[in-house]
Amino acid sequence: MKIITIVGARPQFIKAAAVTRAIQSFNKKHFVSSRSRIREILVHTGQHYDYLMNKVFFEELKLPKPNYHLGVGSGSHARQTGVMLERIEAVLQKEKPELVVVYGDTNSTLAGALAAAKLNIPVAHVEAGLRSFNRTMPEEINRLLTDHLSTLLFCPTAQAVQNLLKEGIKNGKNKIVKKVGDVMYDSILYYSEVAEKKGTILSDLNLCFSTPNSELKTQNYYLATLHRAENTDDPRRLKSILKALNEIGKNISVVLPLHPRTKKMIKVYFPLSEFKHILFIEPVSYLDMIQLEKNAKAILTDSGGVQKEAYWLKVPCFTLRDETEWMETIQSGWNVLVGTGMKKIVKEVSDLERRKRYPGREEIFGDGKASEKIVRILVGH
Numbered sequence: 001m002k003i004i005t006i007v008g009a010r011p012q013f014i015k016a017a018a019v020t021r022a023i024q025s026f027n028k029k030h031f032v033s034s035r036s037r038i039r040e041i042l043v044h045t046g047q048h049y050d051y052l053m054n055k056v057f058f059e060e061l062k063l064p065k066p067n068y069h070l071g072v073g074s075g076s077h078a079r080q081t082g083v084m085l086e087r088i089e090a091v092l093q094k095e096k097p098e099l100v101v102v103y104g105d106t107n108s109t110l111a112g113a114l115a116a117a118k119l120n121i122p123v124a125h126v127e128a129g130l131r132s133f134n135r136t137m138p139e140e141i142n143r144l145l146t147d148h149l150s151t152l153l154f155c156p157t158a159q160a161v162q163n164l165l166k167e168g169i170k171n172g173k174n175k176i177v178k179k180v181g182d183v184m185y186d187s188i189l190y191y192s193e194v195a196e197k198k199g200t201i202l203s204d205l206n207l208c209f210s211t212p213n214s215e216l217k218t219q220n221y222y223l224a225t226l227h228r229a230e231n232t233d234d235p236r237r238l239k240s241i242l243k244a245l246n247e248i249g250k251n252i253s254v255v256l257p258l259h260p261r262t263k264k265m266i267k268v269y270f271p272l273s274e275f276k277h278i279l280f281i282e283p284v285s286y287l288d289m290i291q292l293e294k295n296a297k298a299i300l301t302d303s304g305g306v307q308k309e310a311y312w313l314k315v316p317c318f319t320l321r322d323e324t325e326w327m328e329t330i331q332s333g334w335n336v337l338v339g340t341g342m343k344k345i346v347k348e349v350s351d352l353e354r355r356k357r358y359p360g361r362e363e364i365f366g367d368g369k370a371s372e373k374i375v376r377i378l379v380g381h
């Protein structure tokens with residue numbers, strides 16, 4: 001069976017690595033029959049290209065080198081998606097796969113799904129059924145269209161299955177809709193211990209210290225991430241969030257691995273030196289990120305993936321948005337939508353101690369075997 005996996009942006013490398021690992025282990029178990037082996041061809045659109053947004057994940061997660069690198073790079077939505085479409089189509093025509101697998105909700109996801117669907121190649125969407133119900137988000141458009149173009153829809157949660165049902169997409173003759181769990185949960189279970197052993201980021205950033213009896217302790221700090229277009233491209237929102245982080249940073253360190261989009265926009269609008277209580281660092285690798293997340297007092301973020309990781313790692317989370325597609329984490333009381341207003345963010349963080357107890361309902365996102373289930377369904381199909 002020949003499949004083509006299409007990736008391009010940071011979170012997709014992490015998601016695809018989990019499924020690729022499951023494919024490799026399926027192939028090992030089924031080595032006797034070459035017909036049932038899965039041959040995965042990896043296509044990288046080139047949407048993310050900086051070493052710390054791209055290659056570091058291939059190295060750390062042991063993803064195979066892409067068979068095709070399309071070198072699309074940055075651009076407006078139409079240009080970026082259009083160039084991807086054209087280049088993906090050429091690969092699909094040459095390789096003639098039986099199936100195309102896409103992940104998440106980026107422009108690479110939509111381009112992959114659209115190019116395949118137009119060539120009548122079935123599409124499998126991993127992380128199907130997510131909705132923020134905010135169509136001004138480019139990701140919402142990408143998710144909606146990709147789900148409607150897909151034949152196999154792998155949902156991370158029961159809510160995602162319900163969202164699809166409301167749009168008339170259900171398991172049946174023409175579509176396979178399955179709640180398999182979240183492949184990022186598989187990944188964090190797999191890498192969590194490795195991160196603990198390998199990571200040096202806390203000492204690199206002087207966030208840990210030795211006690212008199214040589215015990216290594218971590219300092220109190222908050223971890224923040226920020227990259228959503230609605231926050232970075234609006235100077236008022238961007239300034240308000242940064243001012244809040246700067247204010248919080250006066251008491252306890254705030255570490256912010258800076259997404260290149262955010263770095264670019266801050267440079268356009270105001271000098272970084274205005275926010276001297278924020279510890280700005282370069283984007284970090286996945287293992288370093290897990291270590292930073294695990295040891296943080298709390299996380300402030302507008303990232304989809306980081307909200308879930310905070311939940312799984314039992315670290316309180318404040319989401320710097322007005323809505324989220326991961327409503328389960330909000331309903332559980334563990335994640336709080338704080339929006340982007342400075343006063344509200346600072347106040348909510350100062351009330352952290354009043355946070356409810358950890359709900360302990362990881363099963364919302366499956367049992368850590370989503371990738372295995374996906375591979376079994378792919379083979380069955």
Ligand code: UD1
Pocket residue numbers: 009010011047048049050053054074075105106107108138139227229260261262264
């Ligand atoms: C993209 C996804 C978003 C996802 C995020 C993950 C879309 C529409 N958005 O957002 O859903 O959450 O990835 O991180 O697909 N840049 C660099 N180096 C890079 C990559 C980008 O400097 O390696 C800069 C460029 O100036 C570029 C900007 O970041 O214009 C935005 O990059 P882009 O890939 O368009 O969107 P992201 O904001 O990364």
Ligand code: UDP
Pocket residue numbers: 010011014225227257258282283284285286287289290302303304305306309
């Ligand atoms: N991440 C990382 N290094 C960073 C920031 C994020 O490895 O400096 C990881 C994070 O742990 C999560 C994923 O990237 O697994 C989330 O990606 P991102 O926030 O870019 O996109 P989103 O999930 O919002 O689409």
